[in-house]
Amino acid sequence: MTDQITTDPSKPSQRMRAGSMTITVLPWVAGAIALAVMPAIFTSNSALTIMNQMWITVVFALAYNMLLGQGGMLSFGHAVYAGVGGFACMHIMNMSDFFAAMPLPVLPIFGGLFGMGMAMIVGSFSTRNAGTVFAMISLGVGELIAACSVIIVAFFGGEEGISGDRTYAMPFFGNEFLQQIDVYYLTSFWVLVSAILMYLWSRTPVGRMANAVRDNPERAEFLGYSARWVRFYSFTASGFFAGVAGGLFAINYEILTEENLNTASSGVILLVTFLGGVGFFFGPIIGAIAFTLLQTVLSLQTELWAFYAGVLFLATVMFFPGGLAGLLMMHVPVFKLGHARSLVMPYLKTLLPAAIGLLGLAALVEMTFHFRHAALGDDEMTVFWTTFDTHTILPWIIAGVVTLVGLGIARATAPSLKEAWSAANTAPPVTTAKGGAA
Amino acid sequence: MSTPALELTGLKKSFGKAEIIRGIDLSIGKAERHAIIGPNGAGKSTLFNLITARFPPTSGTVKLHGESLAGLEPFQINRKGLSRSFQITNIFPKMTVFENVRCALLWPQGYKYSFWNLVNYKRDLTEGADAILEQINLLERRDLPAGTLSYAEQRALEIGITIAGGANVIMLDEPTAGMSNTETDYITDLILKVTEGKTLIMVEHDMSVVFGLADRISVLVYGEIIATGKPADVRADPRVQEAYLGAALEAEH
Numbered sequence A: 001m002t003d004q005i006t007t008d009p010s011k012p013s014q015r016m017r018a019g020s021m022t023i024t025v026l027p028w029v030a031g032a033i034a035l036a037v038m039p040a041i042f043t044s045n046s047a048l049t050i051m052n053q054m055w056i057t058v059v060f061a062l063a064y065n066m067l068l069g070q071g072g073m074l075s076f077g078h079a080v081y082a083g084v085g086g087f088a089c090m091h092i093m094n095m096s097d098f099f100a101a102m103p104l105p106v107l108p109i110f111g112g113l114f115g116m117g118m119a120m121i122v123g124s125f126s127t128r129n130a131g132t133v134f135a136m137i138s139l140g141v142g143e144l145i146a147a148c149s150v151i152i153v154a155f156f157g158g159e160e161g162i163s164g165d166r167t168y169a170m171p172f173f174g175n176e177f178l179q180q181i182d183v184y185y186l187t188s189f190w191v192l193v194s195a196i197l198m199y200l201w202s203r204t205p206v207g208r209m210a211n212a213v214r215d216n217p218e219r220a221e222f223l224g225y226s227a228r229w230v231r232f233y234s235f236t237a238s239g240f241f242a243g244v245a246g247g248l249f250a251i252n253y254e255i256l257t258e259e260n261l262n263t264a265s266s267g268v269i270l271l272v273t274f275l276g277g278v279g280f281f282f283g284p285i286i287g288a289i290a291f292t293l294l295q296t297v298l299s300l301q302t303e304l305w306a307f308y309a310g311v312l313f314l315a316t317v318m319f320f321p322g323g324l325a326g327l328l329m330m331h332v333p334v335f336k337l338g339h340a341r342s343l344v345m346p347y348l349k350t351l352l353p354a355a356i357g358l359l360g361l362a363a364l365v366e367m368t369f370h371f372r373h374a375a376l377g378d379d380e381m382t383v384f385w386t387t388f389d390t391h392t393i394l395p396w397i398i399a400g401v402v403t404l405v406g407l408g409i410a411r412a413t414a415p416s417l418k419e420a421w422s423a424a425n426t427a428p429p430v431t432t433a434k435g436g437a438a
Numbered sequence B: 001m002s003t004p005a006l007e008l009t010g011l012k013k014s015f016g017k018a019e020i021i022r023g024i025d026l027s028i029g030k031a032e033r034h035a036i037i038g039p040n041g042a043g044k045s046t047l048f049n050l051i052t053a054r055f056p057p058t059s060g061t062v063k064l065h066g067e068s069l070a071g072l073e074p075f076q077i078n079r080k081g082l083s084r085s086f087q088i089t090n091i092f093p094k095m096t097v098f099e100n101v102r103c104a105l106l107w108p109q110g111y112k113y114s115f116w117n118l119v120n121y122k123r124d125l126t127e128g129a130d131a132i133l134e135q136i137n138l139l140e141r142r143d144l145p146a147g148t149l150s151y152a153e154q155r156a157l158e159i160g161i162t163i164a165g166g167a168n169v170i171m172l173d174e175p176t177a178g179m180s181n182t183e184t185d186y187i188t189d190l191i192l193k194v195t196e197g198k199t200l201i202m203v204e205h206d207m208s209v210v211f212g213l214a215d216r217i218s219v220l221v222y223g224e225i226i227a228t229g230k231p232a233d234v235r236a237d238p239r240v241q242e243a244y245l246g247a248a249l250e251a252e253h
Helices: A012-041 A045-071 A079-094 A096-100 A104-126 A131-151 A180-202 A205-215 A217-221 A227-253 A263-276 A283-301 A305-319 A323-329 A332-337 A341-373 A394-425 B044-051 B074-079 B097-106 B123-135 B151-164 B181-194 B207-213 B231-236 B238-252
Strands: A380-383 A386-389 B006-015 B018-028 B033-037 B059-064 B082-084 B169-173 B199-203 B216-221 B224-229
Touching (some): A012 A045, A045 A205, A045 A263, A079 A096, A079 A131, A205 B097, A263 A305, A263 A323, A283 A305, A283 A323, A341 A380, A341 A394, B018 B224, B033 B044, B044 B199, B082 B151, B097 B123, B097 B151, B151 B169, B151 B181, B224 B238, B231 B238
Parallel strands (some): B033 B199, B082 B169, B169 B199
Antiparallel strands (some): B006 B018, B216 B224
């Protein structure tokens, strides 16, 4: 072996290194610009609130995916770490002297540290195994801490929770975070920093070994790594970022209650992460955005939003285990082969009728709900900008026909879509392995 | 004589009442290529698993370079310079071929559990992994998920992972099991090449591989070693012929 280093551009290692710089920096710059510009497009206060909630969910979901997607650990109690981080931040807000000497943007770090501390305690015994044992312990711990909220009232504040006032912090360059927009930029800063750090974590030795332990813990042990310690470090890091999310929640809402750390919240974050796709780093980001939109925008339209979210989740698990991100990334080979154009028409032919059919089905669901639950005498309802009487037969027939025809056409055109899909994917063996490693 | 690379004394293992390994004494010198053969169910894989602490022994000791391995976990034994492959291909199927090898380099190159190093920017890791890939002829498959390789390629990759860390004692469990003749020749050459100057301990069924590779052979029958020695001596041993080799050799000719 010679020590002489030659930069042969054809060598795969060099090529990869040269390419990876541009590939990895670009999305972050785009993300930062998007974060900065969003408030100029969606100016209303409620839009800012929705976006804040979205970014907090992004941090939490990314932290959760450090366990689920990257470490292969299914946790049913991850809200505990976000919750503990959030509660700690609320207490700091209420420590007037200390808080008055601290600029508000620093607060999420404390949330992170408390979340991490909690994760280290629980991780010390829960990460011995992955799989069912880990899942059961996480569930048990989740229930236990949620129950503690009414026992350790000093920390969790019992049923009314803990509230505080973020504006008592030391002004940050003269800013006291009175306005929603100020909080938006604080949250955006933290979501960007956390996402970058979590991404970089996945590129470190311990982050790579988390993947290895997920795939084959025994093999990893025979490469010199203790599967348990690798899991513990992932768990600790995940706890830190969950705590950051909790701290951001505390800043945004200025109140934390038992709801923030109970099993329902843990279930939601699992749903969000899985919906977005656990196989890719950016999956949880998409999941958090999609889910928050469902939760906020759709819930304004219908009381049944959770029903639709559930259906979507089921459909994801059953038909697209890769989640929304997997669905997107499925198309990368097609684009690389230059066949994307050939898919446009088949997609329109199948997905448009399918969408219309599903909307018809949704109308039927809404009508049934209205028929059963509306106050006596309130026979009129509005679905899709149309007002009608649910106690007459015509609307039912129309909705039923739309559903049947829409889904019927989709079903009839599905085989040709399948053909077009395999035709678009036919080419020399596809050699894309990147991205899947996240 | 210098301390043997691997020394087994009175090694025993029972599962319940069944005695699988019934007292094995074996000493394998440095840079020796040692094959363990024996009929099915003789306990060859169990012996491997005892040495690498996949199971704890019922009694007896295993010494690596004169140092007892009692009570150590597999990852601790690996760090002491003993590396193994498995009878059933044991790789990271979802990760790329390159990443499989790179994972094997992380600990030996001192990266441990660090989260301040970015693996993509470490030239020693990238070049080290590429050098291993070149050695096992998988450079062309570099960026494919390991699970999509052919069987022989996966076996070659596993050997690559096993040797990548630079361990000086290499244990291979049936490296050529289930392979065609050409594939077997390819793997045999590969093993010869990559274990140059290292201690090799392998379990193998294919007699042509065993006699082509091994400096010494041990014959394991019903949990006991009935003969150890140079290939020619073992071949000539009447007990061995009776127990195992005769039948196998006859079948081959």
